[in-house]
Amino acid sequence: FCRLPVVSLGISFFSSLLYCYMLTKAVFSVILKSRITNFKQITVAAMSTEPLSLETLKKLHDDFYSNSKNELAQNVCTRYDPFEVAISRRRADSALHVYNIKVESEGKPVTNQENSGRCWLFAALNVMRLPFMKKNAIEEFEFSQSYLFFWDKIERSHYWLNNIVATAKEGEKLDGRLLNFLLKDPINDGGQWDMIVNLVNKYGVVPKKIFPESFSSRRSLHMNALIKTKLREYAKELRDKVAAKASDADIQGTINKQIAVIYNIVATCLGTPPEKFTFEFYNKEKAYQCMGPLSPQEFYNKHVRPLFNVDDKVCLVNDPRESNPFGKLYTLHCLGNVVGGRQTAYNNQPIETLMKVVKDSIQGGEAVWFGCEVSKRFERKNGLEDLDAQDYRLVFNTEVQIGMKKADRLLYGDSCMTHAMVFTAVGTDDKGNPKRFRVExxxxxxxxxxxxLLLTEPWFREFVFEVVVDKKYVPQAVLEVFKQTPVVLPAWDPMGTLACPCCDKENRQ
Structure with missing residues (x-):
């Protein structure tokens, strides 16, 4: 805007240039001050009109030290973990692992997912192995968790890439909430029950001795980092193709090439699963036994499915939010692992229904896969999950972790399913009501x-979200819910949290 007629102004060229500079500086100064003022007004309007004063902070300080108990708590908590300090010795000492209803025998050895988030696979295979061990009189046995882990990485990457294409075709913006959610964590170790069904039905199972653990199955962080960065790179490539109106065949060809790279990464890190194998073992009587040669699918269909059929198991959840009534079927947008596989289905029921089917299943001799928020009110040393395991009020003069109702904790991001385990026993009162549960x-x-672990009935009500039992233990009226067309919840809904993205050893709270 500074095109000044130098001659008409009767000033030198350099004076004109200086004038332009000063005028430009003045104008920009006014604009900048205006914007800063507007920003301050917006910020102040959005925040409290009463900032913390020095007088308020002084009063907080004086009030804190007016109670000698606070000073004692401070002395202890500055030296030790506050979660440990809050443990109730009285409650921990009264926790007894005694149960009147148990499965016939528990699996050996106790498994170890180590530094990975594979709890959902471990829990499922721990339940599956019980009838297999009983039928074949095996004293110690594990199915290969790494085998299903391998195929889940491949399938989930393929599923995610197809979601990227679908959302691009639907016009989802790159900076929108859905794409932000998908790109933030393209893949992790956690999962849901219906994902297990997809993997087992498609790939079968193998004994752990046939496909053992590897470094990256035990410590999956770096392998996952490699996969995630490639998936984000491929997301851009696919979105660019959709924007350029590439044909479906072209897009599918691109996905196939991308999955070939993902396969190479996973196979390099985990090893390559067997196409056929022979399983040789000694039973409890030291008699030689042999199964095979056969494929993982044949092994499952012949030796496992007759004892434990994943298609006969159903998933019941407890989501007490008013927006999601009981007696309804729900699913999650973009949640799954196998394209064309079984859809994740949540049959929402009152917590009492979940407790009853767990008890009935264990009474019938079948252990139960379940999902919960494991870290809340958890006394680690003795393995106690109880609302009184810690007395935070005694230490901090306020309630912690149970200050809101279960529904409100879901709504405000303070609770969700984080870990999967197995119920193997239940202790009841004189009326047959469950009071405590034994957890593998x-x-x-x-x-x-x-x-x-020992898990109490009050803790079950607050922090258990999902159980999986055989449909023969579920009332017919509850089974009828599975015939409904599911309500689709958004991808970021807390009920879509996977067990267990952060339940590995390094992330346990």
Whole structure:
């Protein structure tokens, strides 16, 4: 805007240039001050009109030290973990691992997922192995968790890439909430029950001795980092193709090439699963036994499915939010692992229904896969999951972790399913009501009561979200819900949280 007629102004060229500079500076100064003022007004309007004053902070300080208990708590908590300090010695000492209803025998050895988020796979295979071990009189046995882990990485990457294409075709913006959610964590170790069904039905299972652990199955962080960065790179490539109106065949060809790279990464890190194998073992009587040669699918269909059929198991959840009534079927947008596979389905029921089917299943001799928020009110040394395991009010003069109702904790991001384990026993009162549950975890036998937890009925109500039982233990009226067309919840809904993206050893709270 500074095109000044130098001659008409009767000033030199350099004076004119200086004038332009000063005028430009003045104008920009006014604009900048205006914007800063507007920003301050917006910021102040959005925040409290009463900032913390020095007088308020002085009063908080004086009030804190007016109670000698606060000073004692401070002395202890500055030296030790506040979670440990809050443990109730009285409650921990009264926790007894005694149950009147149990499965016939528990699986050996106690499994260990180590530094990975594979709890959902460990829990499922821990349940599956019980009838297999009984039928074949095997004293110690594990199905290969790494085998299903391998195929889940391949399938989930393929599923995610197809979601990227679908959302691009639907016009989802790159900076929109859905794409932000998908790109933030393209893949992790966690999963849901219906994902297990997809993997087992498509790929079968193998004994752990046939496909053992590897470094990256035990410590998956760096392998996942490699996969994630490639998936984000491929997301851009696919979105660019959709924007350029590439044909479906072209896009599918691109996905196939991308999956070939992902396969190479996973196979390099985990090893390559067997196409056929022979399983040789000694039973409890030291008699030689042999199964095979056969494929993983044949092994499952012949030796496992007749004893434990994943298609006969159903998933019941407890989501008490008013927006999601009981007696309804729900699913999650973009949640799954196999294109064309079984859809994730949540049959929402009152917590009492979940407790009853767990008890009935264990009474019938079948252990139960379940999902919960494991870290809340958890006394680690003795393996106690109880609302009174810690007395935070005694230490901090306020309630912690149970200050809101279960529904509100879901709504405000303070609770969700983080870990999957197995119920193997239940203790009841004189009326047959469940009061405590025995839980098989997958953190080795060095933790808790030789690898087992005690979970109380009040804790179950607050922090258990999902159970999986055989449909024969479920009332017909509840089974009818599975015939409904599911309500689709958004991809970021807390009920879509996977067990267990952060339940590995390094991330346990």
């Amino acid at each position: 975890n997958s953190y080795s036998d060095k933790e808790y009561d030789k690898g087992y």
